[in-house]
Amino acid sequence: MRKKIINIILDNNREFISGEEISKQLGISRSAVWKHIKSLKEEGYNIESINKKGYRLKEKPKDLLSSQNIAHELNTKFLGKSIFHFETIDSTNTYAKKIASEEVDGTVVISEEQTLGRGRLGRIWDSKAYEGIWMSIILKPNILPYRTPFLTIIAGASIANALNNLGVSVGIKWPNDIILNGKKLCGILTELSAEIERVNYIVLGIGMNVKNLNFPNEIENIATSLCKEGYDLSRVDIVREILCELEKNYLEFIKNENREKIIDTYKKYSVVLGKNIFVIKNDDRELVECVDINIDGNLIVKKSNGAIKEVMSGEVSVRGENGY
Ligand code: BTX
Incomplete structure (x- = not known):
């Protein structure tokens, strides 16, 4: 019910709407409306109440990542239809893995803060309160497990598109860093639960x-x-844009098998393509030229002796010749 009330107030574009009108629209008593408004105020919504005029949103709600704020005007079919929002949590990925089996495809777990945010290979991800977007999306695709690394490629292309739609020109550093002005803006951590022939969830x-x-x-x-x-x-606008782009590309992959289009988008944003890069594996680093990213999302590199080699994500990291 609170979700419906906040939607009515958000839809009303900062004009007053009477308690009576809200109670009529929702079929509840005016005192029930008042109680819900009271708890929304406690949650941080700046709602003004004036006698005989009613209620209005005084200013845009704090950029909270609450499910109401995200769901309002979210134009997706299934991504983000169920959202778990936390003020603080150890890691949204850890929580998402705990609930994945019971929850629906496309469920989102998002938190204002992570106390144990995780990067790849046990690294730490700094996730301070209200400063960023720390979210995990549960996906249950009907594909073979060996095809799942492509989802990181889809995520990278979708995030880059989403930011581009919002006026930010970013690049992608293969396989999964979103780069802005040469620095890391965003990271992606894909985790898989599978049997030999079946994906349980990602x-x-x-x-x-x-x-x-x-x-x-x-x-x-x-x-x-x-x-x-x-x-x-x-942050709310960014989350909505990411979910829309991700859903579009994900369905293109799952339903239409269209990897070419996604790879083309990914390559458009790539900051390593055509560049000399170090490929790093444990303590070894080799300077190579990145000549292509193939249909599987793997790097094609040319070694100093002219030999061409395919490099798969997961086994190496890469660095630009001149720094990050
Ligand atoms: P990664 O292994 O590519 O990057 C981790 C490395 O990035 C760290 O070792 C550190 O050098 C650097 N780093 C740490 N925090 C930040 C930051 N805030 N911004 C830029 N660089 C940083 C990338 O792993 C995958 C990150 C995924 C994080 C999400 S947040 C929601 C979800 N829950 C969770 O625990 N992890 C994921």
Whole structure:
């Protein structure tokens, strides 16, 4: 019911709407409306109440990632139809994995803060309160497990498109870093639960720095946020845009098997294509030229002796010749 009330108030574009009108629209008593408004105010919605005029949203709600805010005007078919929102949590990926078997395809877990945010290979992901988007999406595709790495490619292309739609020109550093002005803006952590021939679920974790002005010393030189680069965007708008782009590309892959289109988009944003890069495996680093990204999302590189080699994600990391 609170969701419906907040939708009516959000739809009313900061004009007053009477308690009577809301109670009529929802078929509940005026005192029930008043009680819901009271708890919405406690949640942080700045709702003004004036006698005989009714209620109106005084200013845009704090950019909270609540399910009401995200669901309002979210034009997806299944992504984000169920949203779990937390003020704080250890890791949204960890939580999503716990609930994945029982929850529906497309469920989103999102938190204002993570206390144990995880990167790949046991690395830490810095996830301060209200500064970024820390979210995990549960997907249950009917595909063979060996095809799931392509979902990271889909996620990268979708996030880059989403930011581009909002006026931010980003690049993708293969396989899964979204780069802004040469620094890491966003990372993707894809986790899989599968049997030999069947995917149980995939948890697609996305961490994006939005409002951060400072980073811990260890990552200060490699990390950036939208705010630091001069973009003042709402986290809620970004989440909605990502979910729309992701759903479009995901369905293109699952239903139409259309990998070419996604790879073309991915390549358009690639910051390694055509460049000299270091391919790093454990303590070995080899300077190669990146000549292509193939239909599986793997790098095609040319070694110094002219030999062509395919490099798969998961087994290496890459660095630009001149820094990150
Ligand atoms: P990654 O292994 O590619 O990147 C981790 C590395 O990035 C760290 O070792 C550190 O150097 C650097 N780093 C840490 N925090 C940040 C940050 N906030 N911004 C930029 N660089 C940073 C990338 O792993 C995958 C990250 C996924 C995070 C999401 S958040 C929601 C979900 N829940 C969860 O626990 N993880 C995912």
